[in-house]
Amino acid sequence: MTEPAIRSPEDWKELAETGGLGTCEPEQMVAACRDEAMRDGRLRGLLLDHLCGLARPYLIRRANKDMPNGGLDAVDDIVSKMALAIVDPVAKDGVGFGAAFYTKLQQRLADRHRAWRVQQRRIEPMPVDDETGEILEPPDAAGLTPEEAATVDDLIAGLPDNHRRAFLLHRAGFPVSSKGECIATMLGVQPKTADAWIKKAVAHLREQLGLDR
Structure with a gap:
């Protein structure tokens, strides 16, 4: 059964302290981080850390290993910008991560792959x-x-x-x-x-x- 999407900051604090964040959908955590009622900066940090911990291995498995540093630089940049977008109340990507967390990650990785391919074409002779x-x-x-x-x-x-x-x-x-x-x-x-x-x-x-x- 899917966990309820709406929780109070106290609920999130209990989940974070008892190791229960893994039972929650990432979209729910994004919503909590963007909620004006979330005034506990430390708790927001714990939720963001958990989201970053979900995003990084997901992206690493899908990143093109021919990219600089095996794609890790792109992954780290995407995860960093993801965290900033989630806590920015006017960031469109923040809304996107709250609507479809993994789909938005795929989109951002696709953007990086596309930019890298364009750069490669400038360097490599046409086939x-x-x-x-x-x-x-x-x-x-x-x-x-x-x-x-x-x-x-x-x-x-x-x-x-x-x-x-x-x-x-x-x-x-x-x-x-x-x-x-x-x-x-x-x-x-x-x-x-x-x-x-x-x-x-x-x-x-x-x-x-x-x-x-």
Whole structure:
């Protein structure tokens, strides 16, 4: 049974002191931290520490390990900004974490992945098809906003195996073709083929989400 969403500061204090925070939904703790009735700074700190303890391992499991410091720098920055947003009464992200805690974390991590991919593209030469010598423009895999991406897991699972694997690798930040690790190499196909699989996956997802109507 789900715990009641509304608790008094005294209730939260008892839960914090007895190790009961793990029985509560993170959205409830976010709401408590943002509640004007929460005047106990130490108690708010305990709730924030617990939320950070939930967020960090969740993000670490999903962060692209090719990012600087294995993605840990991005994770630490997201968690730090999350805590600040939660206690800021006018922060839109604070409201978002209170509505859907893990979905908002996914969105912020997707933002960091996207920014990192843009930076990588500025550094790395554009991939070239081995057969034709043509420059392969990377598809806008995301063509999907972070909010949309958070809702398509079931659709992704239903993609043909090759399309799904190519799309997930691209979404994780791997280039279609490069001298290092790339999608074409990992899937054992030509860059042009990997590129086509990603574009077909994106087109299918956009169609199912009604984004091209």
